[in-house]
Amino acid sequence: MSYLEKEDKAIFDLIQKEWERQSDYLEMIASENFTFPAVMEALGTVLTNKYAEGYPKKRYYGGCEFVDEVEQIAIERAKKLFRCEFANVQPHSGSQANSPVYSALIKPYDKILGMHLNHGGHLTHGAKVSQTGQIYQSFFYGVEIDGRINYDKLEEYADVVKPNILVCGFSAYSRELDFKRLREIADKNKAILFGDIAHVAGLVAAGEYPNPFPYCHVVSTTTHKTLRGPRGGIILTNDEEIAAKINKAVFPGAQGGPLMNVIAAKAVGFAENLKPEWKTYAKQVKANAKILGQVFIKRGYDIVSGGTDNHLVLMSLINKPFSGKDADTALESAGITANKNMVPGDTRSPFVTSGLRIGSPALTSRGMKEKEFEWIANKICDVLDNIEDKNLHAKIKQEIKEFSSNFRIYEKAIF
Numbered sequence: 001m002s003y004l005e006k007e008d009k010a011i012f013d014l015i016q017k018e019w020e021r022q023s024d025y026l027e028m029i030a031s032e033n034f035t036f037p038a039v040m041e042a043l044g045t046v047l048t049n050k051y052a053e054g055y056p057k058k059r060y061y062g063g064c065e066f067v068d069e070v071e072q073i074a075i076e077r078a079k080k081l082f083r084c085e086f087a088n089v090q091p092h093s094g095s096q097a098n099s100p101v102y103s104a105l106i107k108p109y110d111k112i113l114g115m116h117l118n119h120g121g122h123l124t125h126g127a128k129v130s131q132t133g134q135i136y137q138s139f140f141y142g143v144e145i146d147g148r149i150n151y152d153k154l155e156e157y158a159d160v161v162k163p164n165i166l167v168c169g170f171s172a173y174s175r176e177l178d179f180k181r182l183r184e185i186a187d188k189n190k191a192i193l194f195g196d197i198a199h200v201a202g203l204v205a206a207g208e209y210p211n212p213f214p215y216c217h218v219v220s221t222t223t224h225k226t227l228r229g230p231r232g233g234i235i236l237t238n239d240e241e242i243a244a245k246i247n248k249a250v251f252p253g254a255q256g257g258p259l260m261n262v263i264a265a266k267a268v269g270f271a272e273n274l275k276p277e278w279k280t281y282a283k284q285v286k287a288n289a290k291i292l293g294q295v296f297i298k299r300g301y302d303i304v305s306g307g308t309d310n311h312l313v314l315m316s317l318i319n320k321p322f323s324g325k326d327a328d329t330a331l332e333s334a335g336i337t338a339n340k341n342m343v344p345g346d347t348r349s350p351f352v353t354s355g356l357r358i359g360s361p362a363l364t365s366r367g368m369k370e371k372e373f374e375w376i377a378n379k380i381c382d383v384l385d386n387i388e389d390k391n392l393h394a395k396i397k398q399e400i401k402e403f404s405s406n407f408r409i410y411e412k413a414i415f
């Protein structure tokens with residue numbers, strides 16, 4: 001019997017239930033993934049006990065000789081992975097990586113220009129409900145009705161706004177970014193180009209998505225999405241001066257002691273990302289997302305921008321009698337987890353939406369390939385074609401449970 005089971009049955013039981021949920025159903029939220037068992041193990045270690053405020057060899061506490069090495073290894077691997085000069089591996093999450101980027105490089109009331117939340121951007125790119133939209137003056141660009149960024153328009157707008165930071169990166173955009181062009185737009189306005197690659201970092205690491213370097217001055221990412229590591233964030237740059245400012249802004253600016261168990265887990269995840277097999281995984285993620293899009297189109301569902309170059313597809317339900325929220329709920333009852341999303345030209349509210357965001361990373365980690373994704377895509381269409389048919393949803397949920405049992409990823413819930 002585990003300590004957890006003995007000491008806290010309530011939490012233990014809920015963890016078991018969550019493990020079954022993750023195993024029995026199809027996780028298609030584009031930002032989620034299943035991390036490596038070795039990463040899970042690193043998370044549950046004695047490193048969580050250690051206070052290590054500061055940076056390797058420059059700590060405020062004693063006893064840091066081993067965690068110093070751990071953090072240094074994480075830094076070296078991150079640099080190698082993204083082919084850059086400096087890495088800060090301490091941010092507790094993606095959002096916690098983004099705030100110090102701003103606080104290090106601009107002042108309150110300075111201007112940031114980012115992608116609008118409803119067009120695929122992230123809260124931390126200046127949304128009013130986020131600190132980034134309260135501390136700074138935020139301005140937004142979006143996508144055209146074809147679902148793509150129009151760089152000429154963005155340039156025109158940037159020339160008017162004259163941002164201090166131009167933010168690029170997204171949570172819901174299925175195409176490649178033109179980092180070179182973005183840098184030209186930033187340079188024209190003497191702005192810093194900040195690339196937030198939280199969603200596509202795993203593909204970037206594999207060389208399966210454009211690298212923001214050398215174009216971005218500073219780059220942030222989560223480590224738990226396509227990178228498949230532990231929940232966390234990192235900040236990267238090639239500029240020594242920016243690196244020094246970022247380090248100060250993370251600690252003591254924004255955080256106290258780093259989560260050393262998570263930093264160890266990040267290092268373990270990066271080692272996986274550096275293996276040749278990682279490229280195979282990243283290619284499969286893209287191939288699987290492509291199949292989803294192709295089946296949806298064949299079955300009469302529109303895809304924003306007509307396809308995908310990365311790990312996600314955005315289905316547009318603008319011409320359908322039901323909303324993204326309805327689709328989300330129906331899929332959930334059939335054992336498929338995706339999420340509602342705004343799409344270009346949406347007339348429904350952000351709580352209802354006319355779109356669905358569907359991603360391939362998590363199920364690809366479970367070993368599913370094109371054949372399985374084709375089957376899944378057809379099941380999704382069956383549910384949506386019969387959105388009111390609760391009996392059919394229950395029947396598909398049962399089929400999915402059987403189908404999923406062949407692709408179990410963990411043999412236990414607790415590592």
Ligand SMILES: *Cc1c(COP(=O)(O)O)cnc(C)c1O
Nearest residue numbers: 093094095122170171196198199
């Ligand atoms: C997910 C995401 C974040 C935030 O990551 P958290 O770990 O949830 O704080 C930041 N930026 C983008 C583009 C994201 O997709």
